[in-house]
Amino acid sequence: xxxxxxxxxxxxxxxxxxxxxxxxxxxxxxxxxxxxxxxxxxxxxxxxxxxxxxxxxxxxxxxxxxxxxxxxxxxxxxxxxxxxxxxxxxxxxxxxxxxxxxxxxxxxxxxxxxxxxxxxxxxxxxxxxxxxxxxxxxxxxxxxxxxxxxxxxxxxxxxxxxxxxxxxxxxxxxxxxxxxxxxxxxxxxxxxxxxxxxxxxxxxxxxxxxxxxxxxxxxxxxxxxxxxxxxxxxxxxxxxxxxxxxxxxxxxxxxxxxxx
Amino acid sequence: xxxxxxxxxxxxxxxxxxxxxxxxxxxxxxxxxxxxxxxxxxxxxxxxxxxxxxxxxxxxxxxxxxxxxxxxxxxxxxxxxxxxxxxxxxxxxxxxxxxxxxxxxxxxxxxxxxxxxxxxxxxxxxxxxxxxxxxxxxxxxxxxxxxxxxxxxxxxxxxxxxxxxxxxxxxxxxxxxxxxxxxxxxxxxxxxxxxxxxxxxxxxxxxxxxxxxxx
Amino acid sequence: xxxxxxxxxxxxxxxxxxxxxxxxxxxxxxxxxxxxxxxxxxxxxxxxxxxxxxxxxxxxxxxxxxxxxxxxxxxxxxxxxxxxxxxxxxxxxxxxxxxxxxxxxxxxxxxxxxxxxxxxxxxxxxxxxxxxxxxxxxxxxxxxxxxxxxxxxxxxxxxxxxxxxxxxxxxxxxxxxxxxxxxxxxxxxxxxxxxxxxxxxxxxxxxxxxxxxxxxxxxxxxxxxxxxxxx
Numbered sequence: 188x189x190x191x192x193x194x195x196x197x198x199x200x201x202x203x204x205x206x207x208x209x210x211x212x213x214x215x216x217x218x219x220x221x222x223x224x225x226x227x228x229x230x231x232x233x234x235x236x237x238x239x240x241x242x243x244x245x246x247x248x249x250x251x252x253x254x255x256x257x258x259x260x261x262x263x264x265x266x267x268x269x270x271x272x273x274x275x276x277x278x279x280x281x282x283x284x285x286x287x288x289x290x291x292x293x294x295x296x297x298x299x300x301x302x303x304x305x306x307x308x309x310x311x312x313x314x315x316x317x318x319x320x321x322x323x324x325x326x327x328x329x330x331x332x333x334x335x336x337x338x339x340x341x342x343x344x345x346x347x348x349x350x351x352x353x354x355x356x357x358x359x360x361x362x363x364x365x366x367x368x369x370x371x372x373x374x375x376x377x378x379x380x381x382x383x384x385x386x387x388x389x390x391x392x393x394x395x396x397x398x399x400x401x402x403x404x405x406x407x408x409x410x411x412x413x414x415x416x417x418x419x420x421x422x423x424x425x426x427x428x429x430x431x432x433x434x435x436x437x438x439x440x441x442x443x444x445x446x447x
Numbered sequence: 448x449x450x451x452x453x454x455x456x457x458x459x460x461x462x463x464x465x466x467x468x469x470x471x472x473x474x475x476x477x478x479x480x481x482x483x484x485x486x487x488x489x490x491x492x493x494x495x496x497x498x499x500x501x502x503x504x505x506x507x508x509x510x511x512x513x514x515x516x517x518x519x520x521x522x523x524x525x526x527x528x529x530x531x532x533x534x535x536x537x538x539x540x541x542x543x544x545x546x547x548x549x550x551x552x553x554x555x556x557x558x559x560x561x562x563x564x565x566x567x568x569x570x571x572x573x574x575x576x577x578x579x580x581x582x583x584x585x586x587x588x589x590x591x592x593x594x595x596x597x598x599x600x601x602x603x604x605x606x607x608x609x610x611x612x613x614x615x616x617x618x619x620x621x622x623x624x625x626x627x628x629x630x631x632x633x634x635x636x637x638x639x640x641x642x643x644x645x646x647x648x649x650x651x652x653x654x655x656x657x658x659x660x661x662x
Numbered sequence: 663x664x665x666x667x668x669x670x671x672x673x674x675x676x677x678x679x680x681x682x683x684x685x686x687x688x689x690x691x692x693x694x695x696x697x698x699x700x701x702x703x704x705x706x707x708x709x710x711x712x713x714x715x716x717x718x719x720x721x722x723x724x725x726x727x728x729x730x731x732x733x734x735x736x737x738x739x740x741x742x743x744x745x746x747x748x749x750x751x752x753x754x755x756x757x758x759x760x761x762x763x764x765x766x767x768x769x770x771x772x773x774x775x776x777x778x779x780x781x782x783x784x785x786x787x788x789x790x791x792x793x794x795x796x797x798x799x800x801x802x803x804x805x806x807x808x809x810x811x812x813x814x815x816x817x818x819x820x821x822x823x824x825x826x827x828x829x830x831x832x833x834x835x836x837x838x839x840x841x842x843x844x845x846x847x848x849x850x851x852x853x854x855x856x857x858x859x860x861x862x863x864x865x866x867x868x869x870x871x872x873x874x875x876x877x878x879x880x881x882x883x884x885x886x887x888x889x890x891x892x893x
Contacts, residue, residue, distance in 0.1 A: 191799065196699045225845050232842040236678040261842070262832050265623050269740055270832060272626065273749045292626075339623060360530075360610045366845045367519070371610075374522040376529070507865040508858045509823035512837060516858070520851040601730035605827075615732055628740035632733050640728035 217256040218419060220246055221276035224261035225364035227389040228443040229282030229408075232261055241443035242280045245299075246410075248435060249426030263363065265339030268292050271413055278419060279411040282383060284341045294416065295409035296423045299431070300444070304342055304402040305387035307380045309372060310395045324400030327379035333358040335368030335377035341406055342381040365390070372396065385444055454621055454631060461617030462638065468534055468603045468613065469642075473596055475539030480546025480592070484584075487547065488554050489576065498547070505544035510602055513537050518609045530609040542599045549591030553584040586657055593650040597643050604639075614638060668852045675843045675853060682839030683860055689756055689825045689835060690868075694818065696761025701768030706798065708773045719769070726766035731824050734759040739831040752832035756825070764821050771813035775806035808879055815872035819865045836860060 222230035222238060230240040238259040250257040262270050270276055271293060284302075285295045306328065309321045328334065328350060336342040338361040350357050362368040365382040369390045372380045382390070383406075387398050410427075412419045430436050486498035505513065518533040528536065557580060565575035604615035612620070618635040622628040707719040726734070739755035742748055750758070779802050787797035826837040840857035844850050 192699070192703050196703075199695060199699055224842055231846070234675060234678070234843055234846050236681065236839060236842065260832070261834060261838075263830055265619070266740075266830070266832070269623060269626055269628070273740065273743045275749070275752060275832060338620075361612065362610060363608075364845070370519055370850075374519075374527055376527065503862070504858075506819065507862040509826035509837060509861060511823075511826045512840075512854060512858055512861065515841075516851070516854050520854055523851050597727075601728075604730040604732045615730065618733070619736070622736065622740060626740075627744060628736055629742075629744040632737045632741055636725070636729035636733045636737070639730055639733065640724060643728045644724075 215254060215256045217258060218250075218277040219275070220257055220259045221262040221267050221270055221279050222259055222281040223264045223267070223364065225366040226264075226282050226386060228385055230280070241439055242282060244439055244443075245427075245430060245436075246280045248430055249423065252429055253422050253426045255422065264337060265363075267339070268411070271411060274413075277412065277416070278423065282386070282408055283411055284383075284406040285409045286341060286344070288344075289411070292414070293411040294414050294420055295411055296420060297427060298407035298409050299427055300408045302383050302385060302406050302408065304345060304381055304404050304406070305384040305398050306400050306402065307369070307372065307382070307387050307391060307396050308378065308399050309375075310397050318395070320397035320399045322378060322399065327399060328355070328357060328381075330356045331358070332379060333360060333377045335360045335362055335365075335371055335380040337362055337365040337368060337382065340365070340382070341404065342383070345402065345404065346381065369394075369396070450625070450627065451630065451634070454634065457617045457621060458614060458634070458638070461612055461614035464606070464611055464613040465603050465615075465642075467531075468538065468606055468611070469600055471535040472538035472542065472599060472603070475535060476542030476546055476595070476599065477592065479539060479543025480550050483543060483547035484550030484554060485576065487551055489572070502544050502547060505541050506548075510537065510541045511605055511608065513541055514605060514608050530611050533609050534603075534606050534611055538599055538603065541602075542595055545595045545598070546588075546592055549588045549595065550584055552591065553587035554580060556587060557583050583659070586654070586659060589650065589654045589657075593647065593654075596646060596650070600642050600646065601639060668849065671847060671849055672852055672856050675847075675856070678839050678843060679836060679857065679860060682834065682836035683864065685833065686822070686825050686835040686864065689753070689760075689828060689833070690818075690822055692757040693761040693764055693821055693825070696757060697764030697768045697817070697821070700762060700765035702772055702803075704765055704769035705772035705776060708769060709776050710794075710798065723766050723769065726763045731760060731763060732827055732830065734763055735827060735831050752828075755831050756828045756833050760821060760824050764817060767817055767820075768814065771810045771817060772806060774813065775808075775810035776802060778809045779805045805881060808876075808881055811872055811876045811879070815869045818868050818872065822861070822865055822868065
């Protein structure tokens with residue numbers, strides 16, 4: 188009995204635990220970066236399954252410069268901070284806004300970019316045959332409107348705090364990724380979508396959508412690490428400082444963040 | 448303790464969505480199941496392969512994928528459904544495929560003599576199926592269909608994919624915000640277990656009550 | 663997009679999808695393995711256990727068959743980290759959650775298989791001088807496992823579809839790969855239908871393997887090929 192069942196069970200458990208133990212790099216330390224798989228232009232997984240985007244390229248440069256290996260993995264966005272805390276990933280470099288709530292859970296690097304939120308609506312054809320936005324920024328967030336946002340983002344918090352809590356009854360719909368919110372906007376199930384401005388510009392490209400206004404939240408992006416992880420934090424901060432002083436920074440900003 | 452109490456309002460909100468989903472999806476699944484089973488057994492050259500194909504498709508692909516195709520894919524063909532309708536259709540179609548197998552097995556276990564006797568008495572094929580086969584089929588399929596209904600109750604937790612924040616969805620939101628996953632999901636799991644137990648008890652009683660002596 | 667463009671797109675995405683399918687198959691294998699290794703002892707307890715062990719097995723059964731798969735995934739990935747400071751990798755969390763859940767279902771299948779073995783077998787084995795454990799191992803189990811093969815094929819297909827949930831705890835498998843591609847290329851229907859076709863392929867290839875095993879493991883005198891002459 189023992190030999191037939193318990194021993195194989197023990198062996199299988201040991202093999203499974205073997206998968207769980209992270210691989211030990213020989214010379215360079217390896218850090219795992221968690222990204223939102225659908226957050227262009229900052230981080231996304233392209234058609235071939237490879238991570239790409241502004242944050243991805245910057246991080247690879249920093250890793251190269253500061254002498255560590257980085258592995259980039261996609262993570263469900265609203266689970267990303269718990270995943271960081273669990274240790275499956277070591278940092279988040281994915282267009283993450285520094286907020287007070289988040290500061291209670293994680294440590295952030297120095298800011299590296301600033302954005303506002305943008306409101307996106309559908310385009311319709313008016314009487315003159317022109318393609319115009321269906322709603323303006325005020326009617327887009329008026330009471331009774333259906334607005335789509337990504338779960339776990341500052342857009343969701345903004346709507347909650349500035350509209351719903353203030354008594355403006357908008358119908359907020361939560362999506363795994365803002366790209367799905369945009370899909371639903373095109374389909375017609377929501378009438379507006381709110382997201383970070385650079386991502387809004389990326390989303391409306393080539394689609395019948397219009398950016399009708401920005402919400403000046405003046406948010407700042409930073410990389411997140413576990414609380415107390417000073418080694419990685421200083422590596423990233425130093426790396427950010429160095430890349431900002433080079434032409435590479437200008438080139439990447441030009442490539443990803445300027446213009447639509 | 449106060450944390451647990453604070454969890455209850457949003458969880459109850461989610462629970463009500465779950466209940467609505469289940470109550471709507473179960474009948475759809477059962478009706479589709481009966482239709483597909485009858486189509487497969489009595490359908491002949493035209494309907495039988497169609498029914499077989501339907502079973503193949505909906506039992507061979509993940510429910511998650513089916514939800515995605517119905518919610519995000521159909522609009523590309525011009526069919527736009529609300530999240531709730533998409534969910535109950537997806538659950539109903541998937542569940543119906545499994546129910547149809549149980550109904551089909553029940554029909555096949557009815558002795559051929561029953562059908563022959565009914566026809567010999569002058570009933571048309573439709574009358575025989577409806578008055579003789581159905582009552583027996585429905586009773587024989589109860590254990591299998593009960594099993595499938597239990598599956599549906601648990602798989603309703605996929606509704607978050609189409610923006611419906613059900614019981615599990617609320618649990619996730621609370622978990623992400625407070626990081627106290629173990630407590631939240633233990634409670635959520637126990638609520639599902641409660642639902643499943645109640646449904647099992649109910650259906651077992653129904654099975655006993657409608658049993659035909661000698662069958 | 664016209665049809666030739668769509669076909670080209672599907673062709674380009676196949677490598678990534680196959681990669682995802684590979685992870686799915688790996689997950690499947692590990693989960694099934696855990697299911698078999700834990701399911702057989704569990705079934706033995708259900709059928710032959712004493713009062714307390716059967717009650718314990720009953721609780722295991724209620725938890726793992728009553729909790730939704732999604733809830734179990736979260737409990738094993740985030741919940742374990744909460745209560746014990748022990749954190750498992752996402753892959754291991756999926757294998758544990760879905761595997762142990764499969765074990766609960768498989769235990770029911772094996773139990774059915776054991777009960778389907780003719781009563782006389784146990785008596786015959788004991789009368790030949792085998793102890794109860796020996797009788798179970800050499801006489802009952804082989805037949806029970808053979809009878810369980812159809813049920814196992816069913817469990818395999820259910821497990822395969824459950825692996826689609828793995829991304830909620832961070833494992834990128836076939837469905838998630840498809841999701842990434844569909845979202846980037848905006849070609850929703852063609853990609854998801856391709857993913858569906860791949861799942862159908864995996865499901866029925868697996869069921870075919872089980873069917874072949876049934877034929878190869880066929881015990882003469884039992885089952886579909888010859889009439890059972892046991893009295």
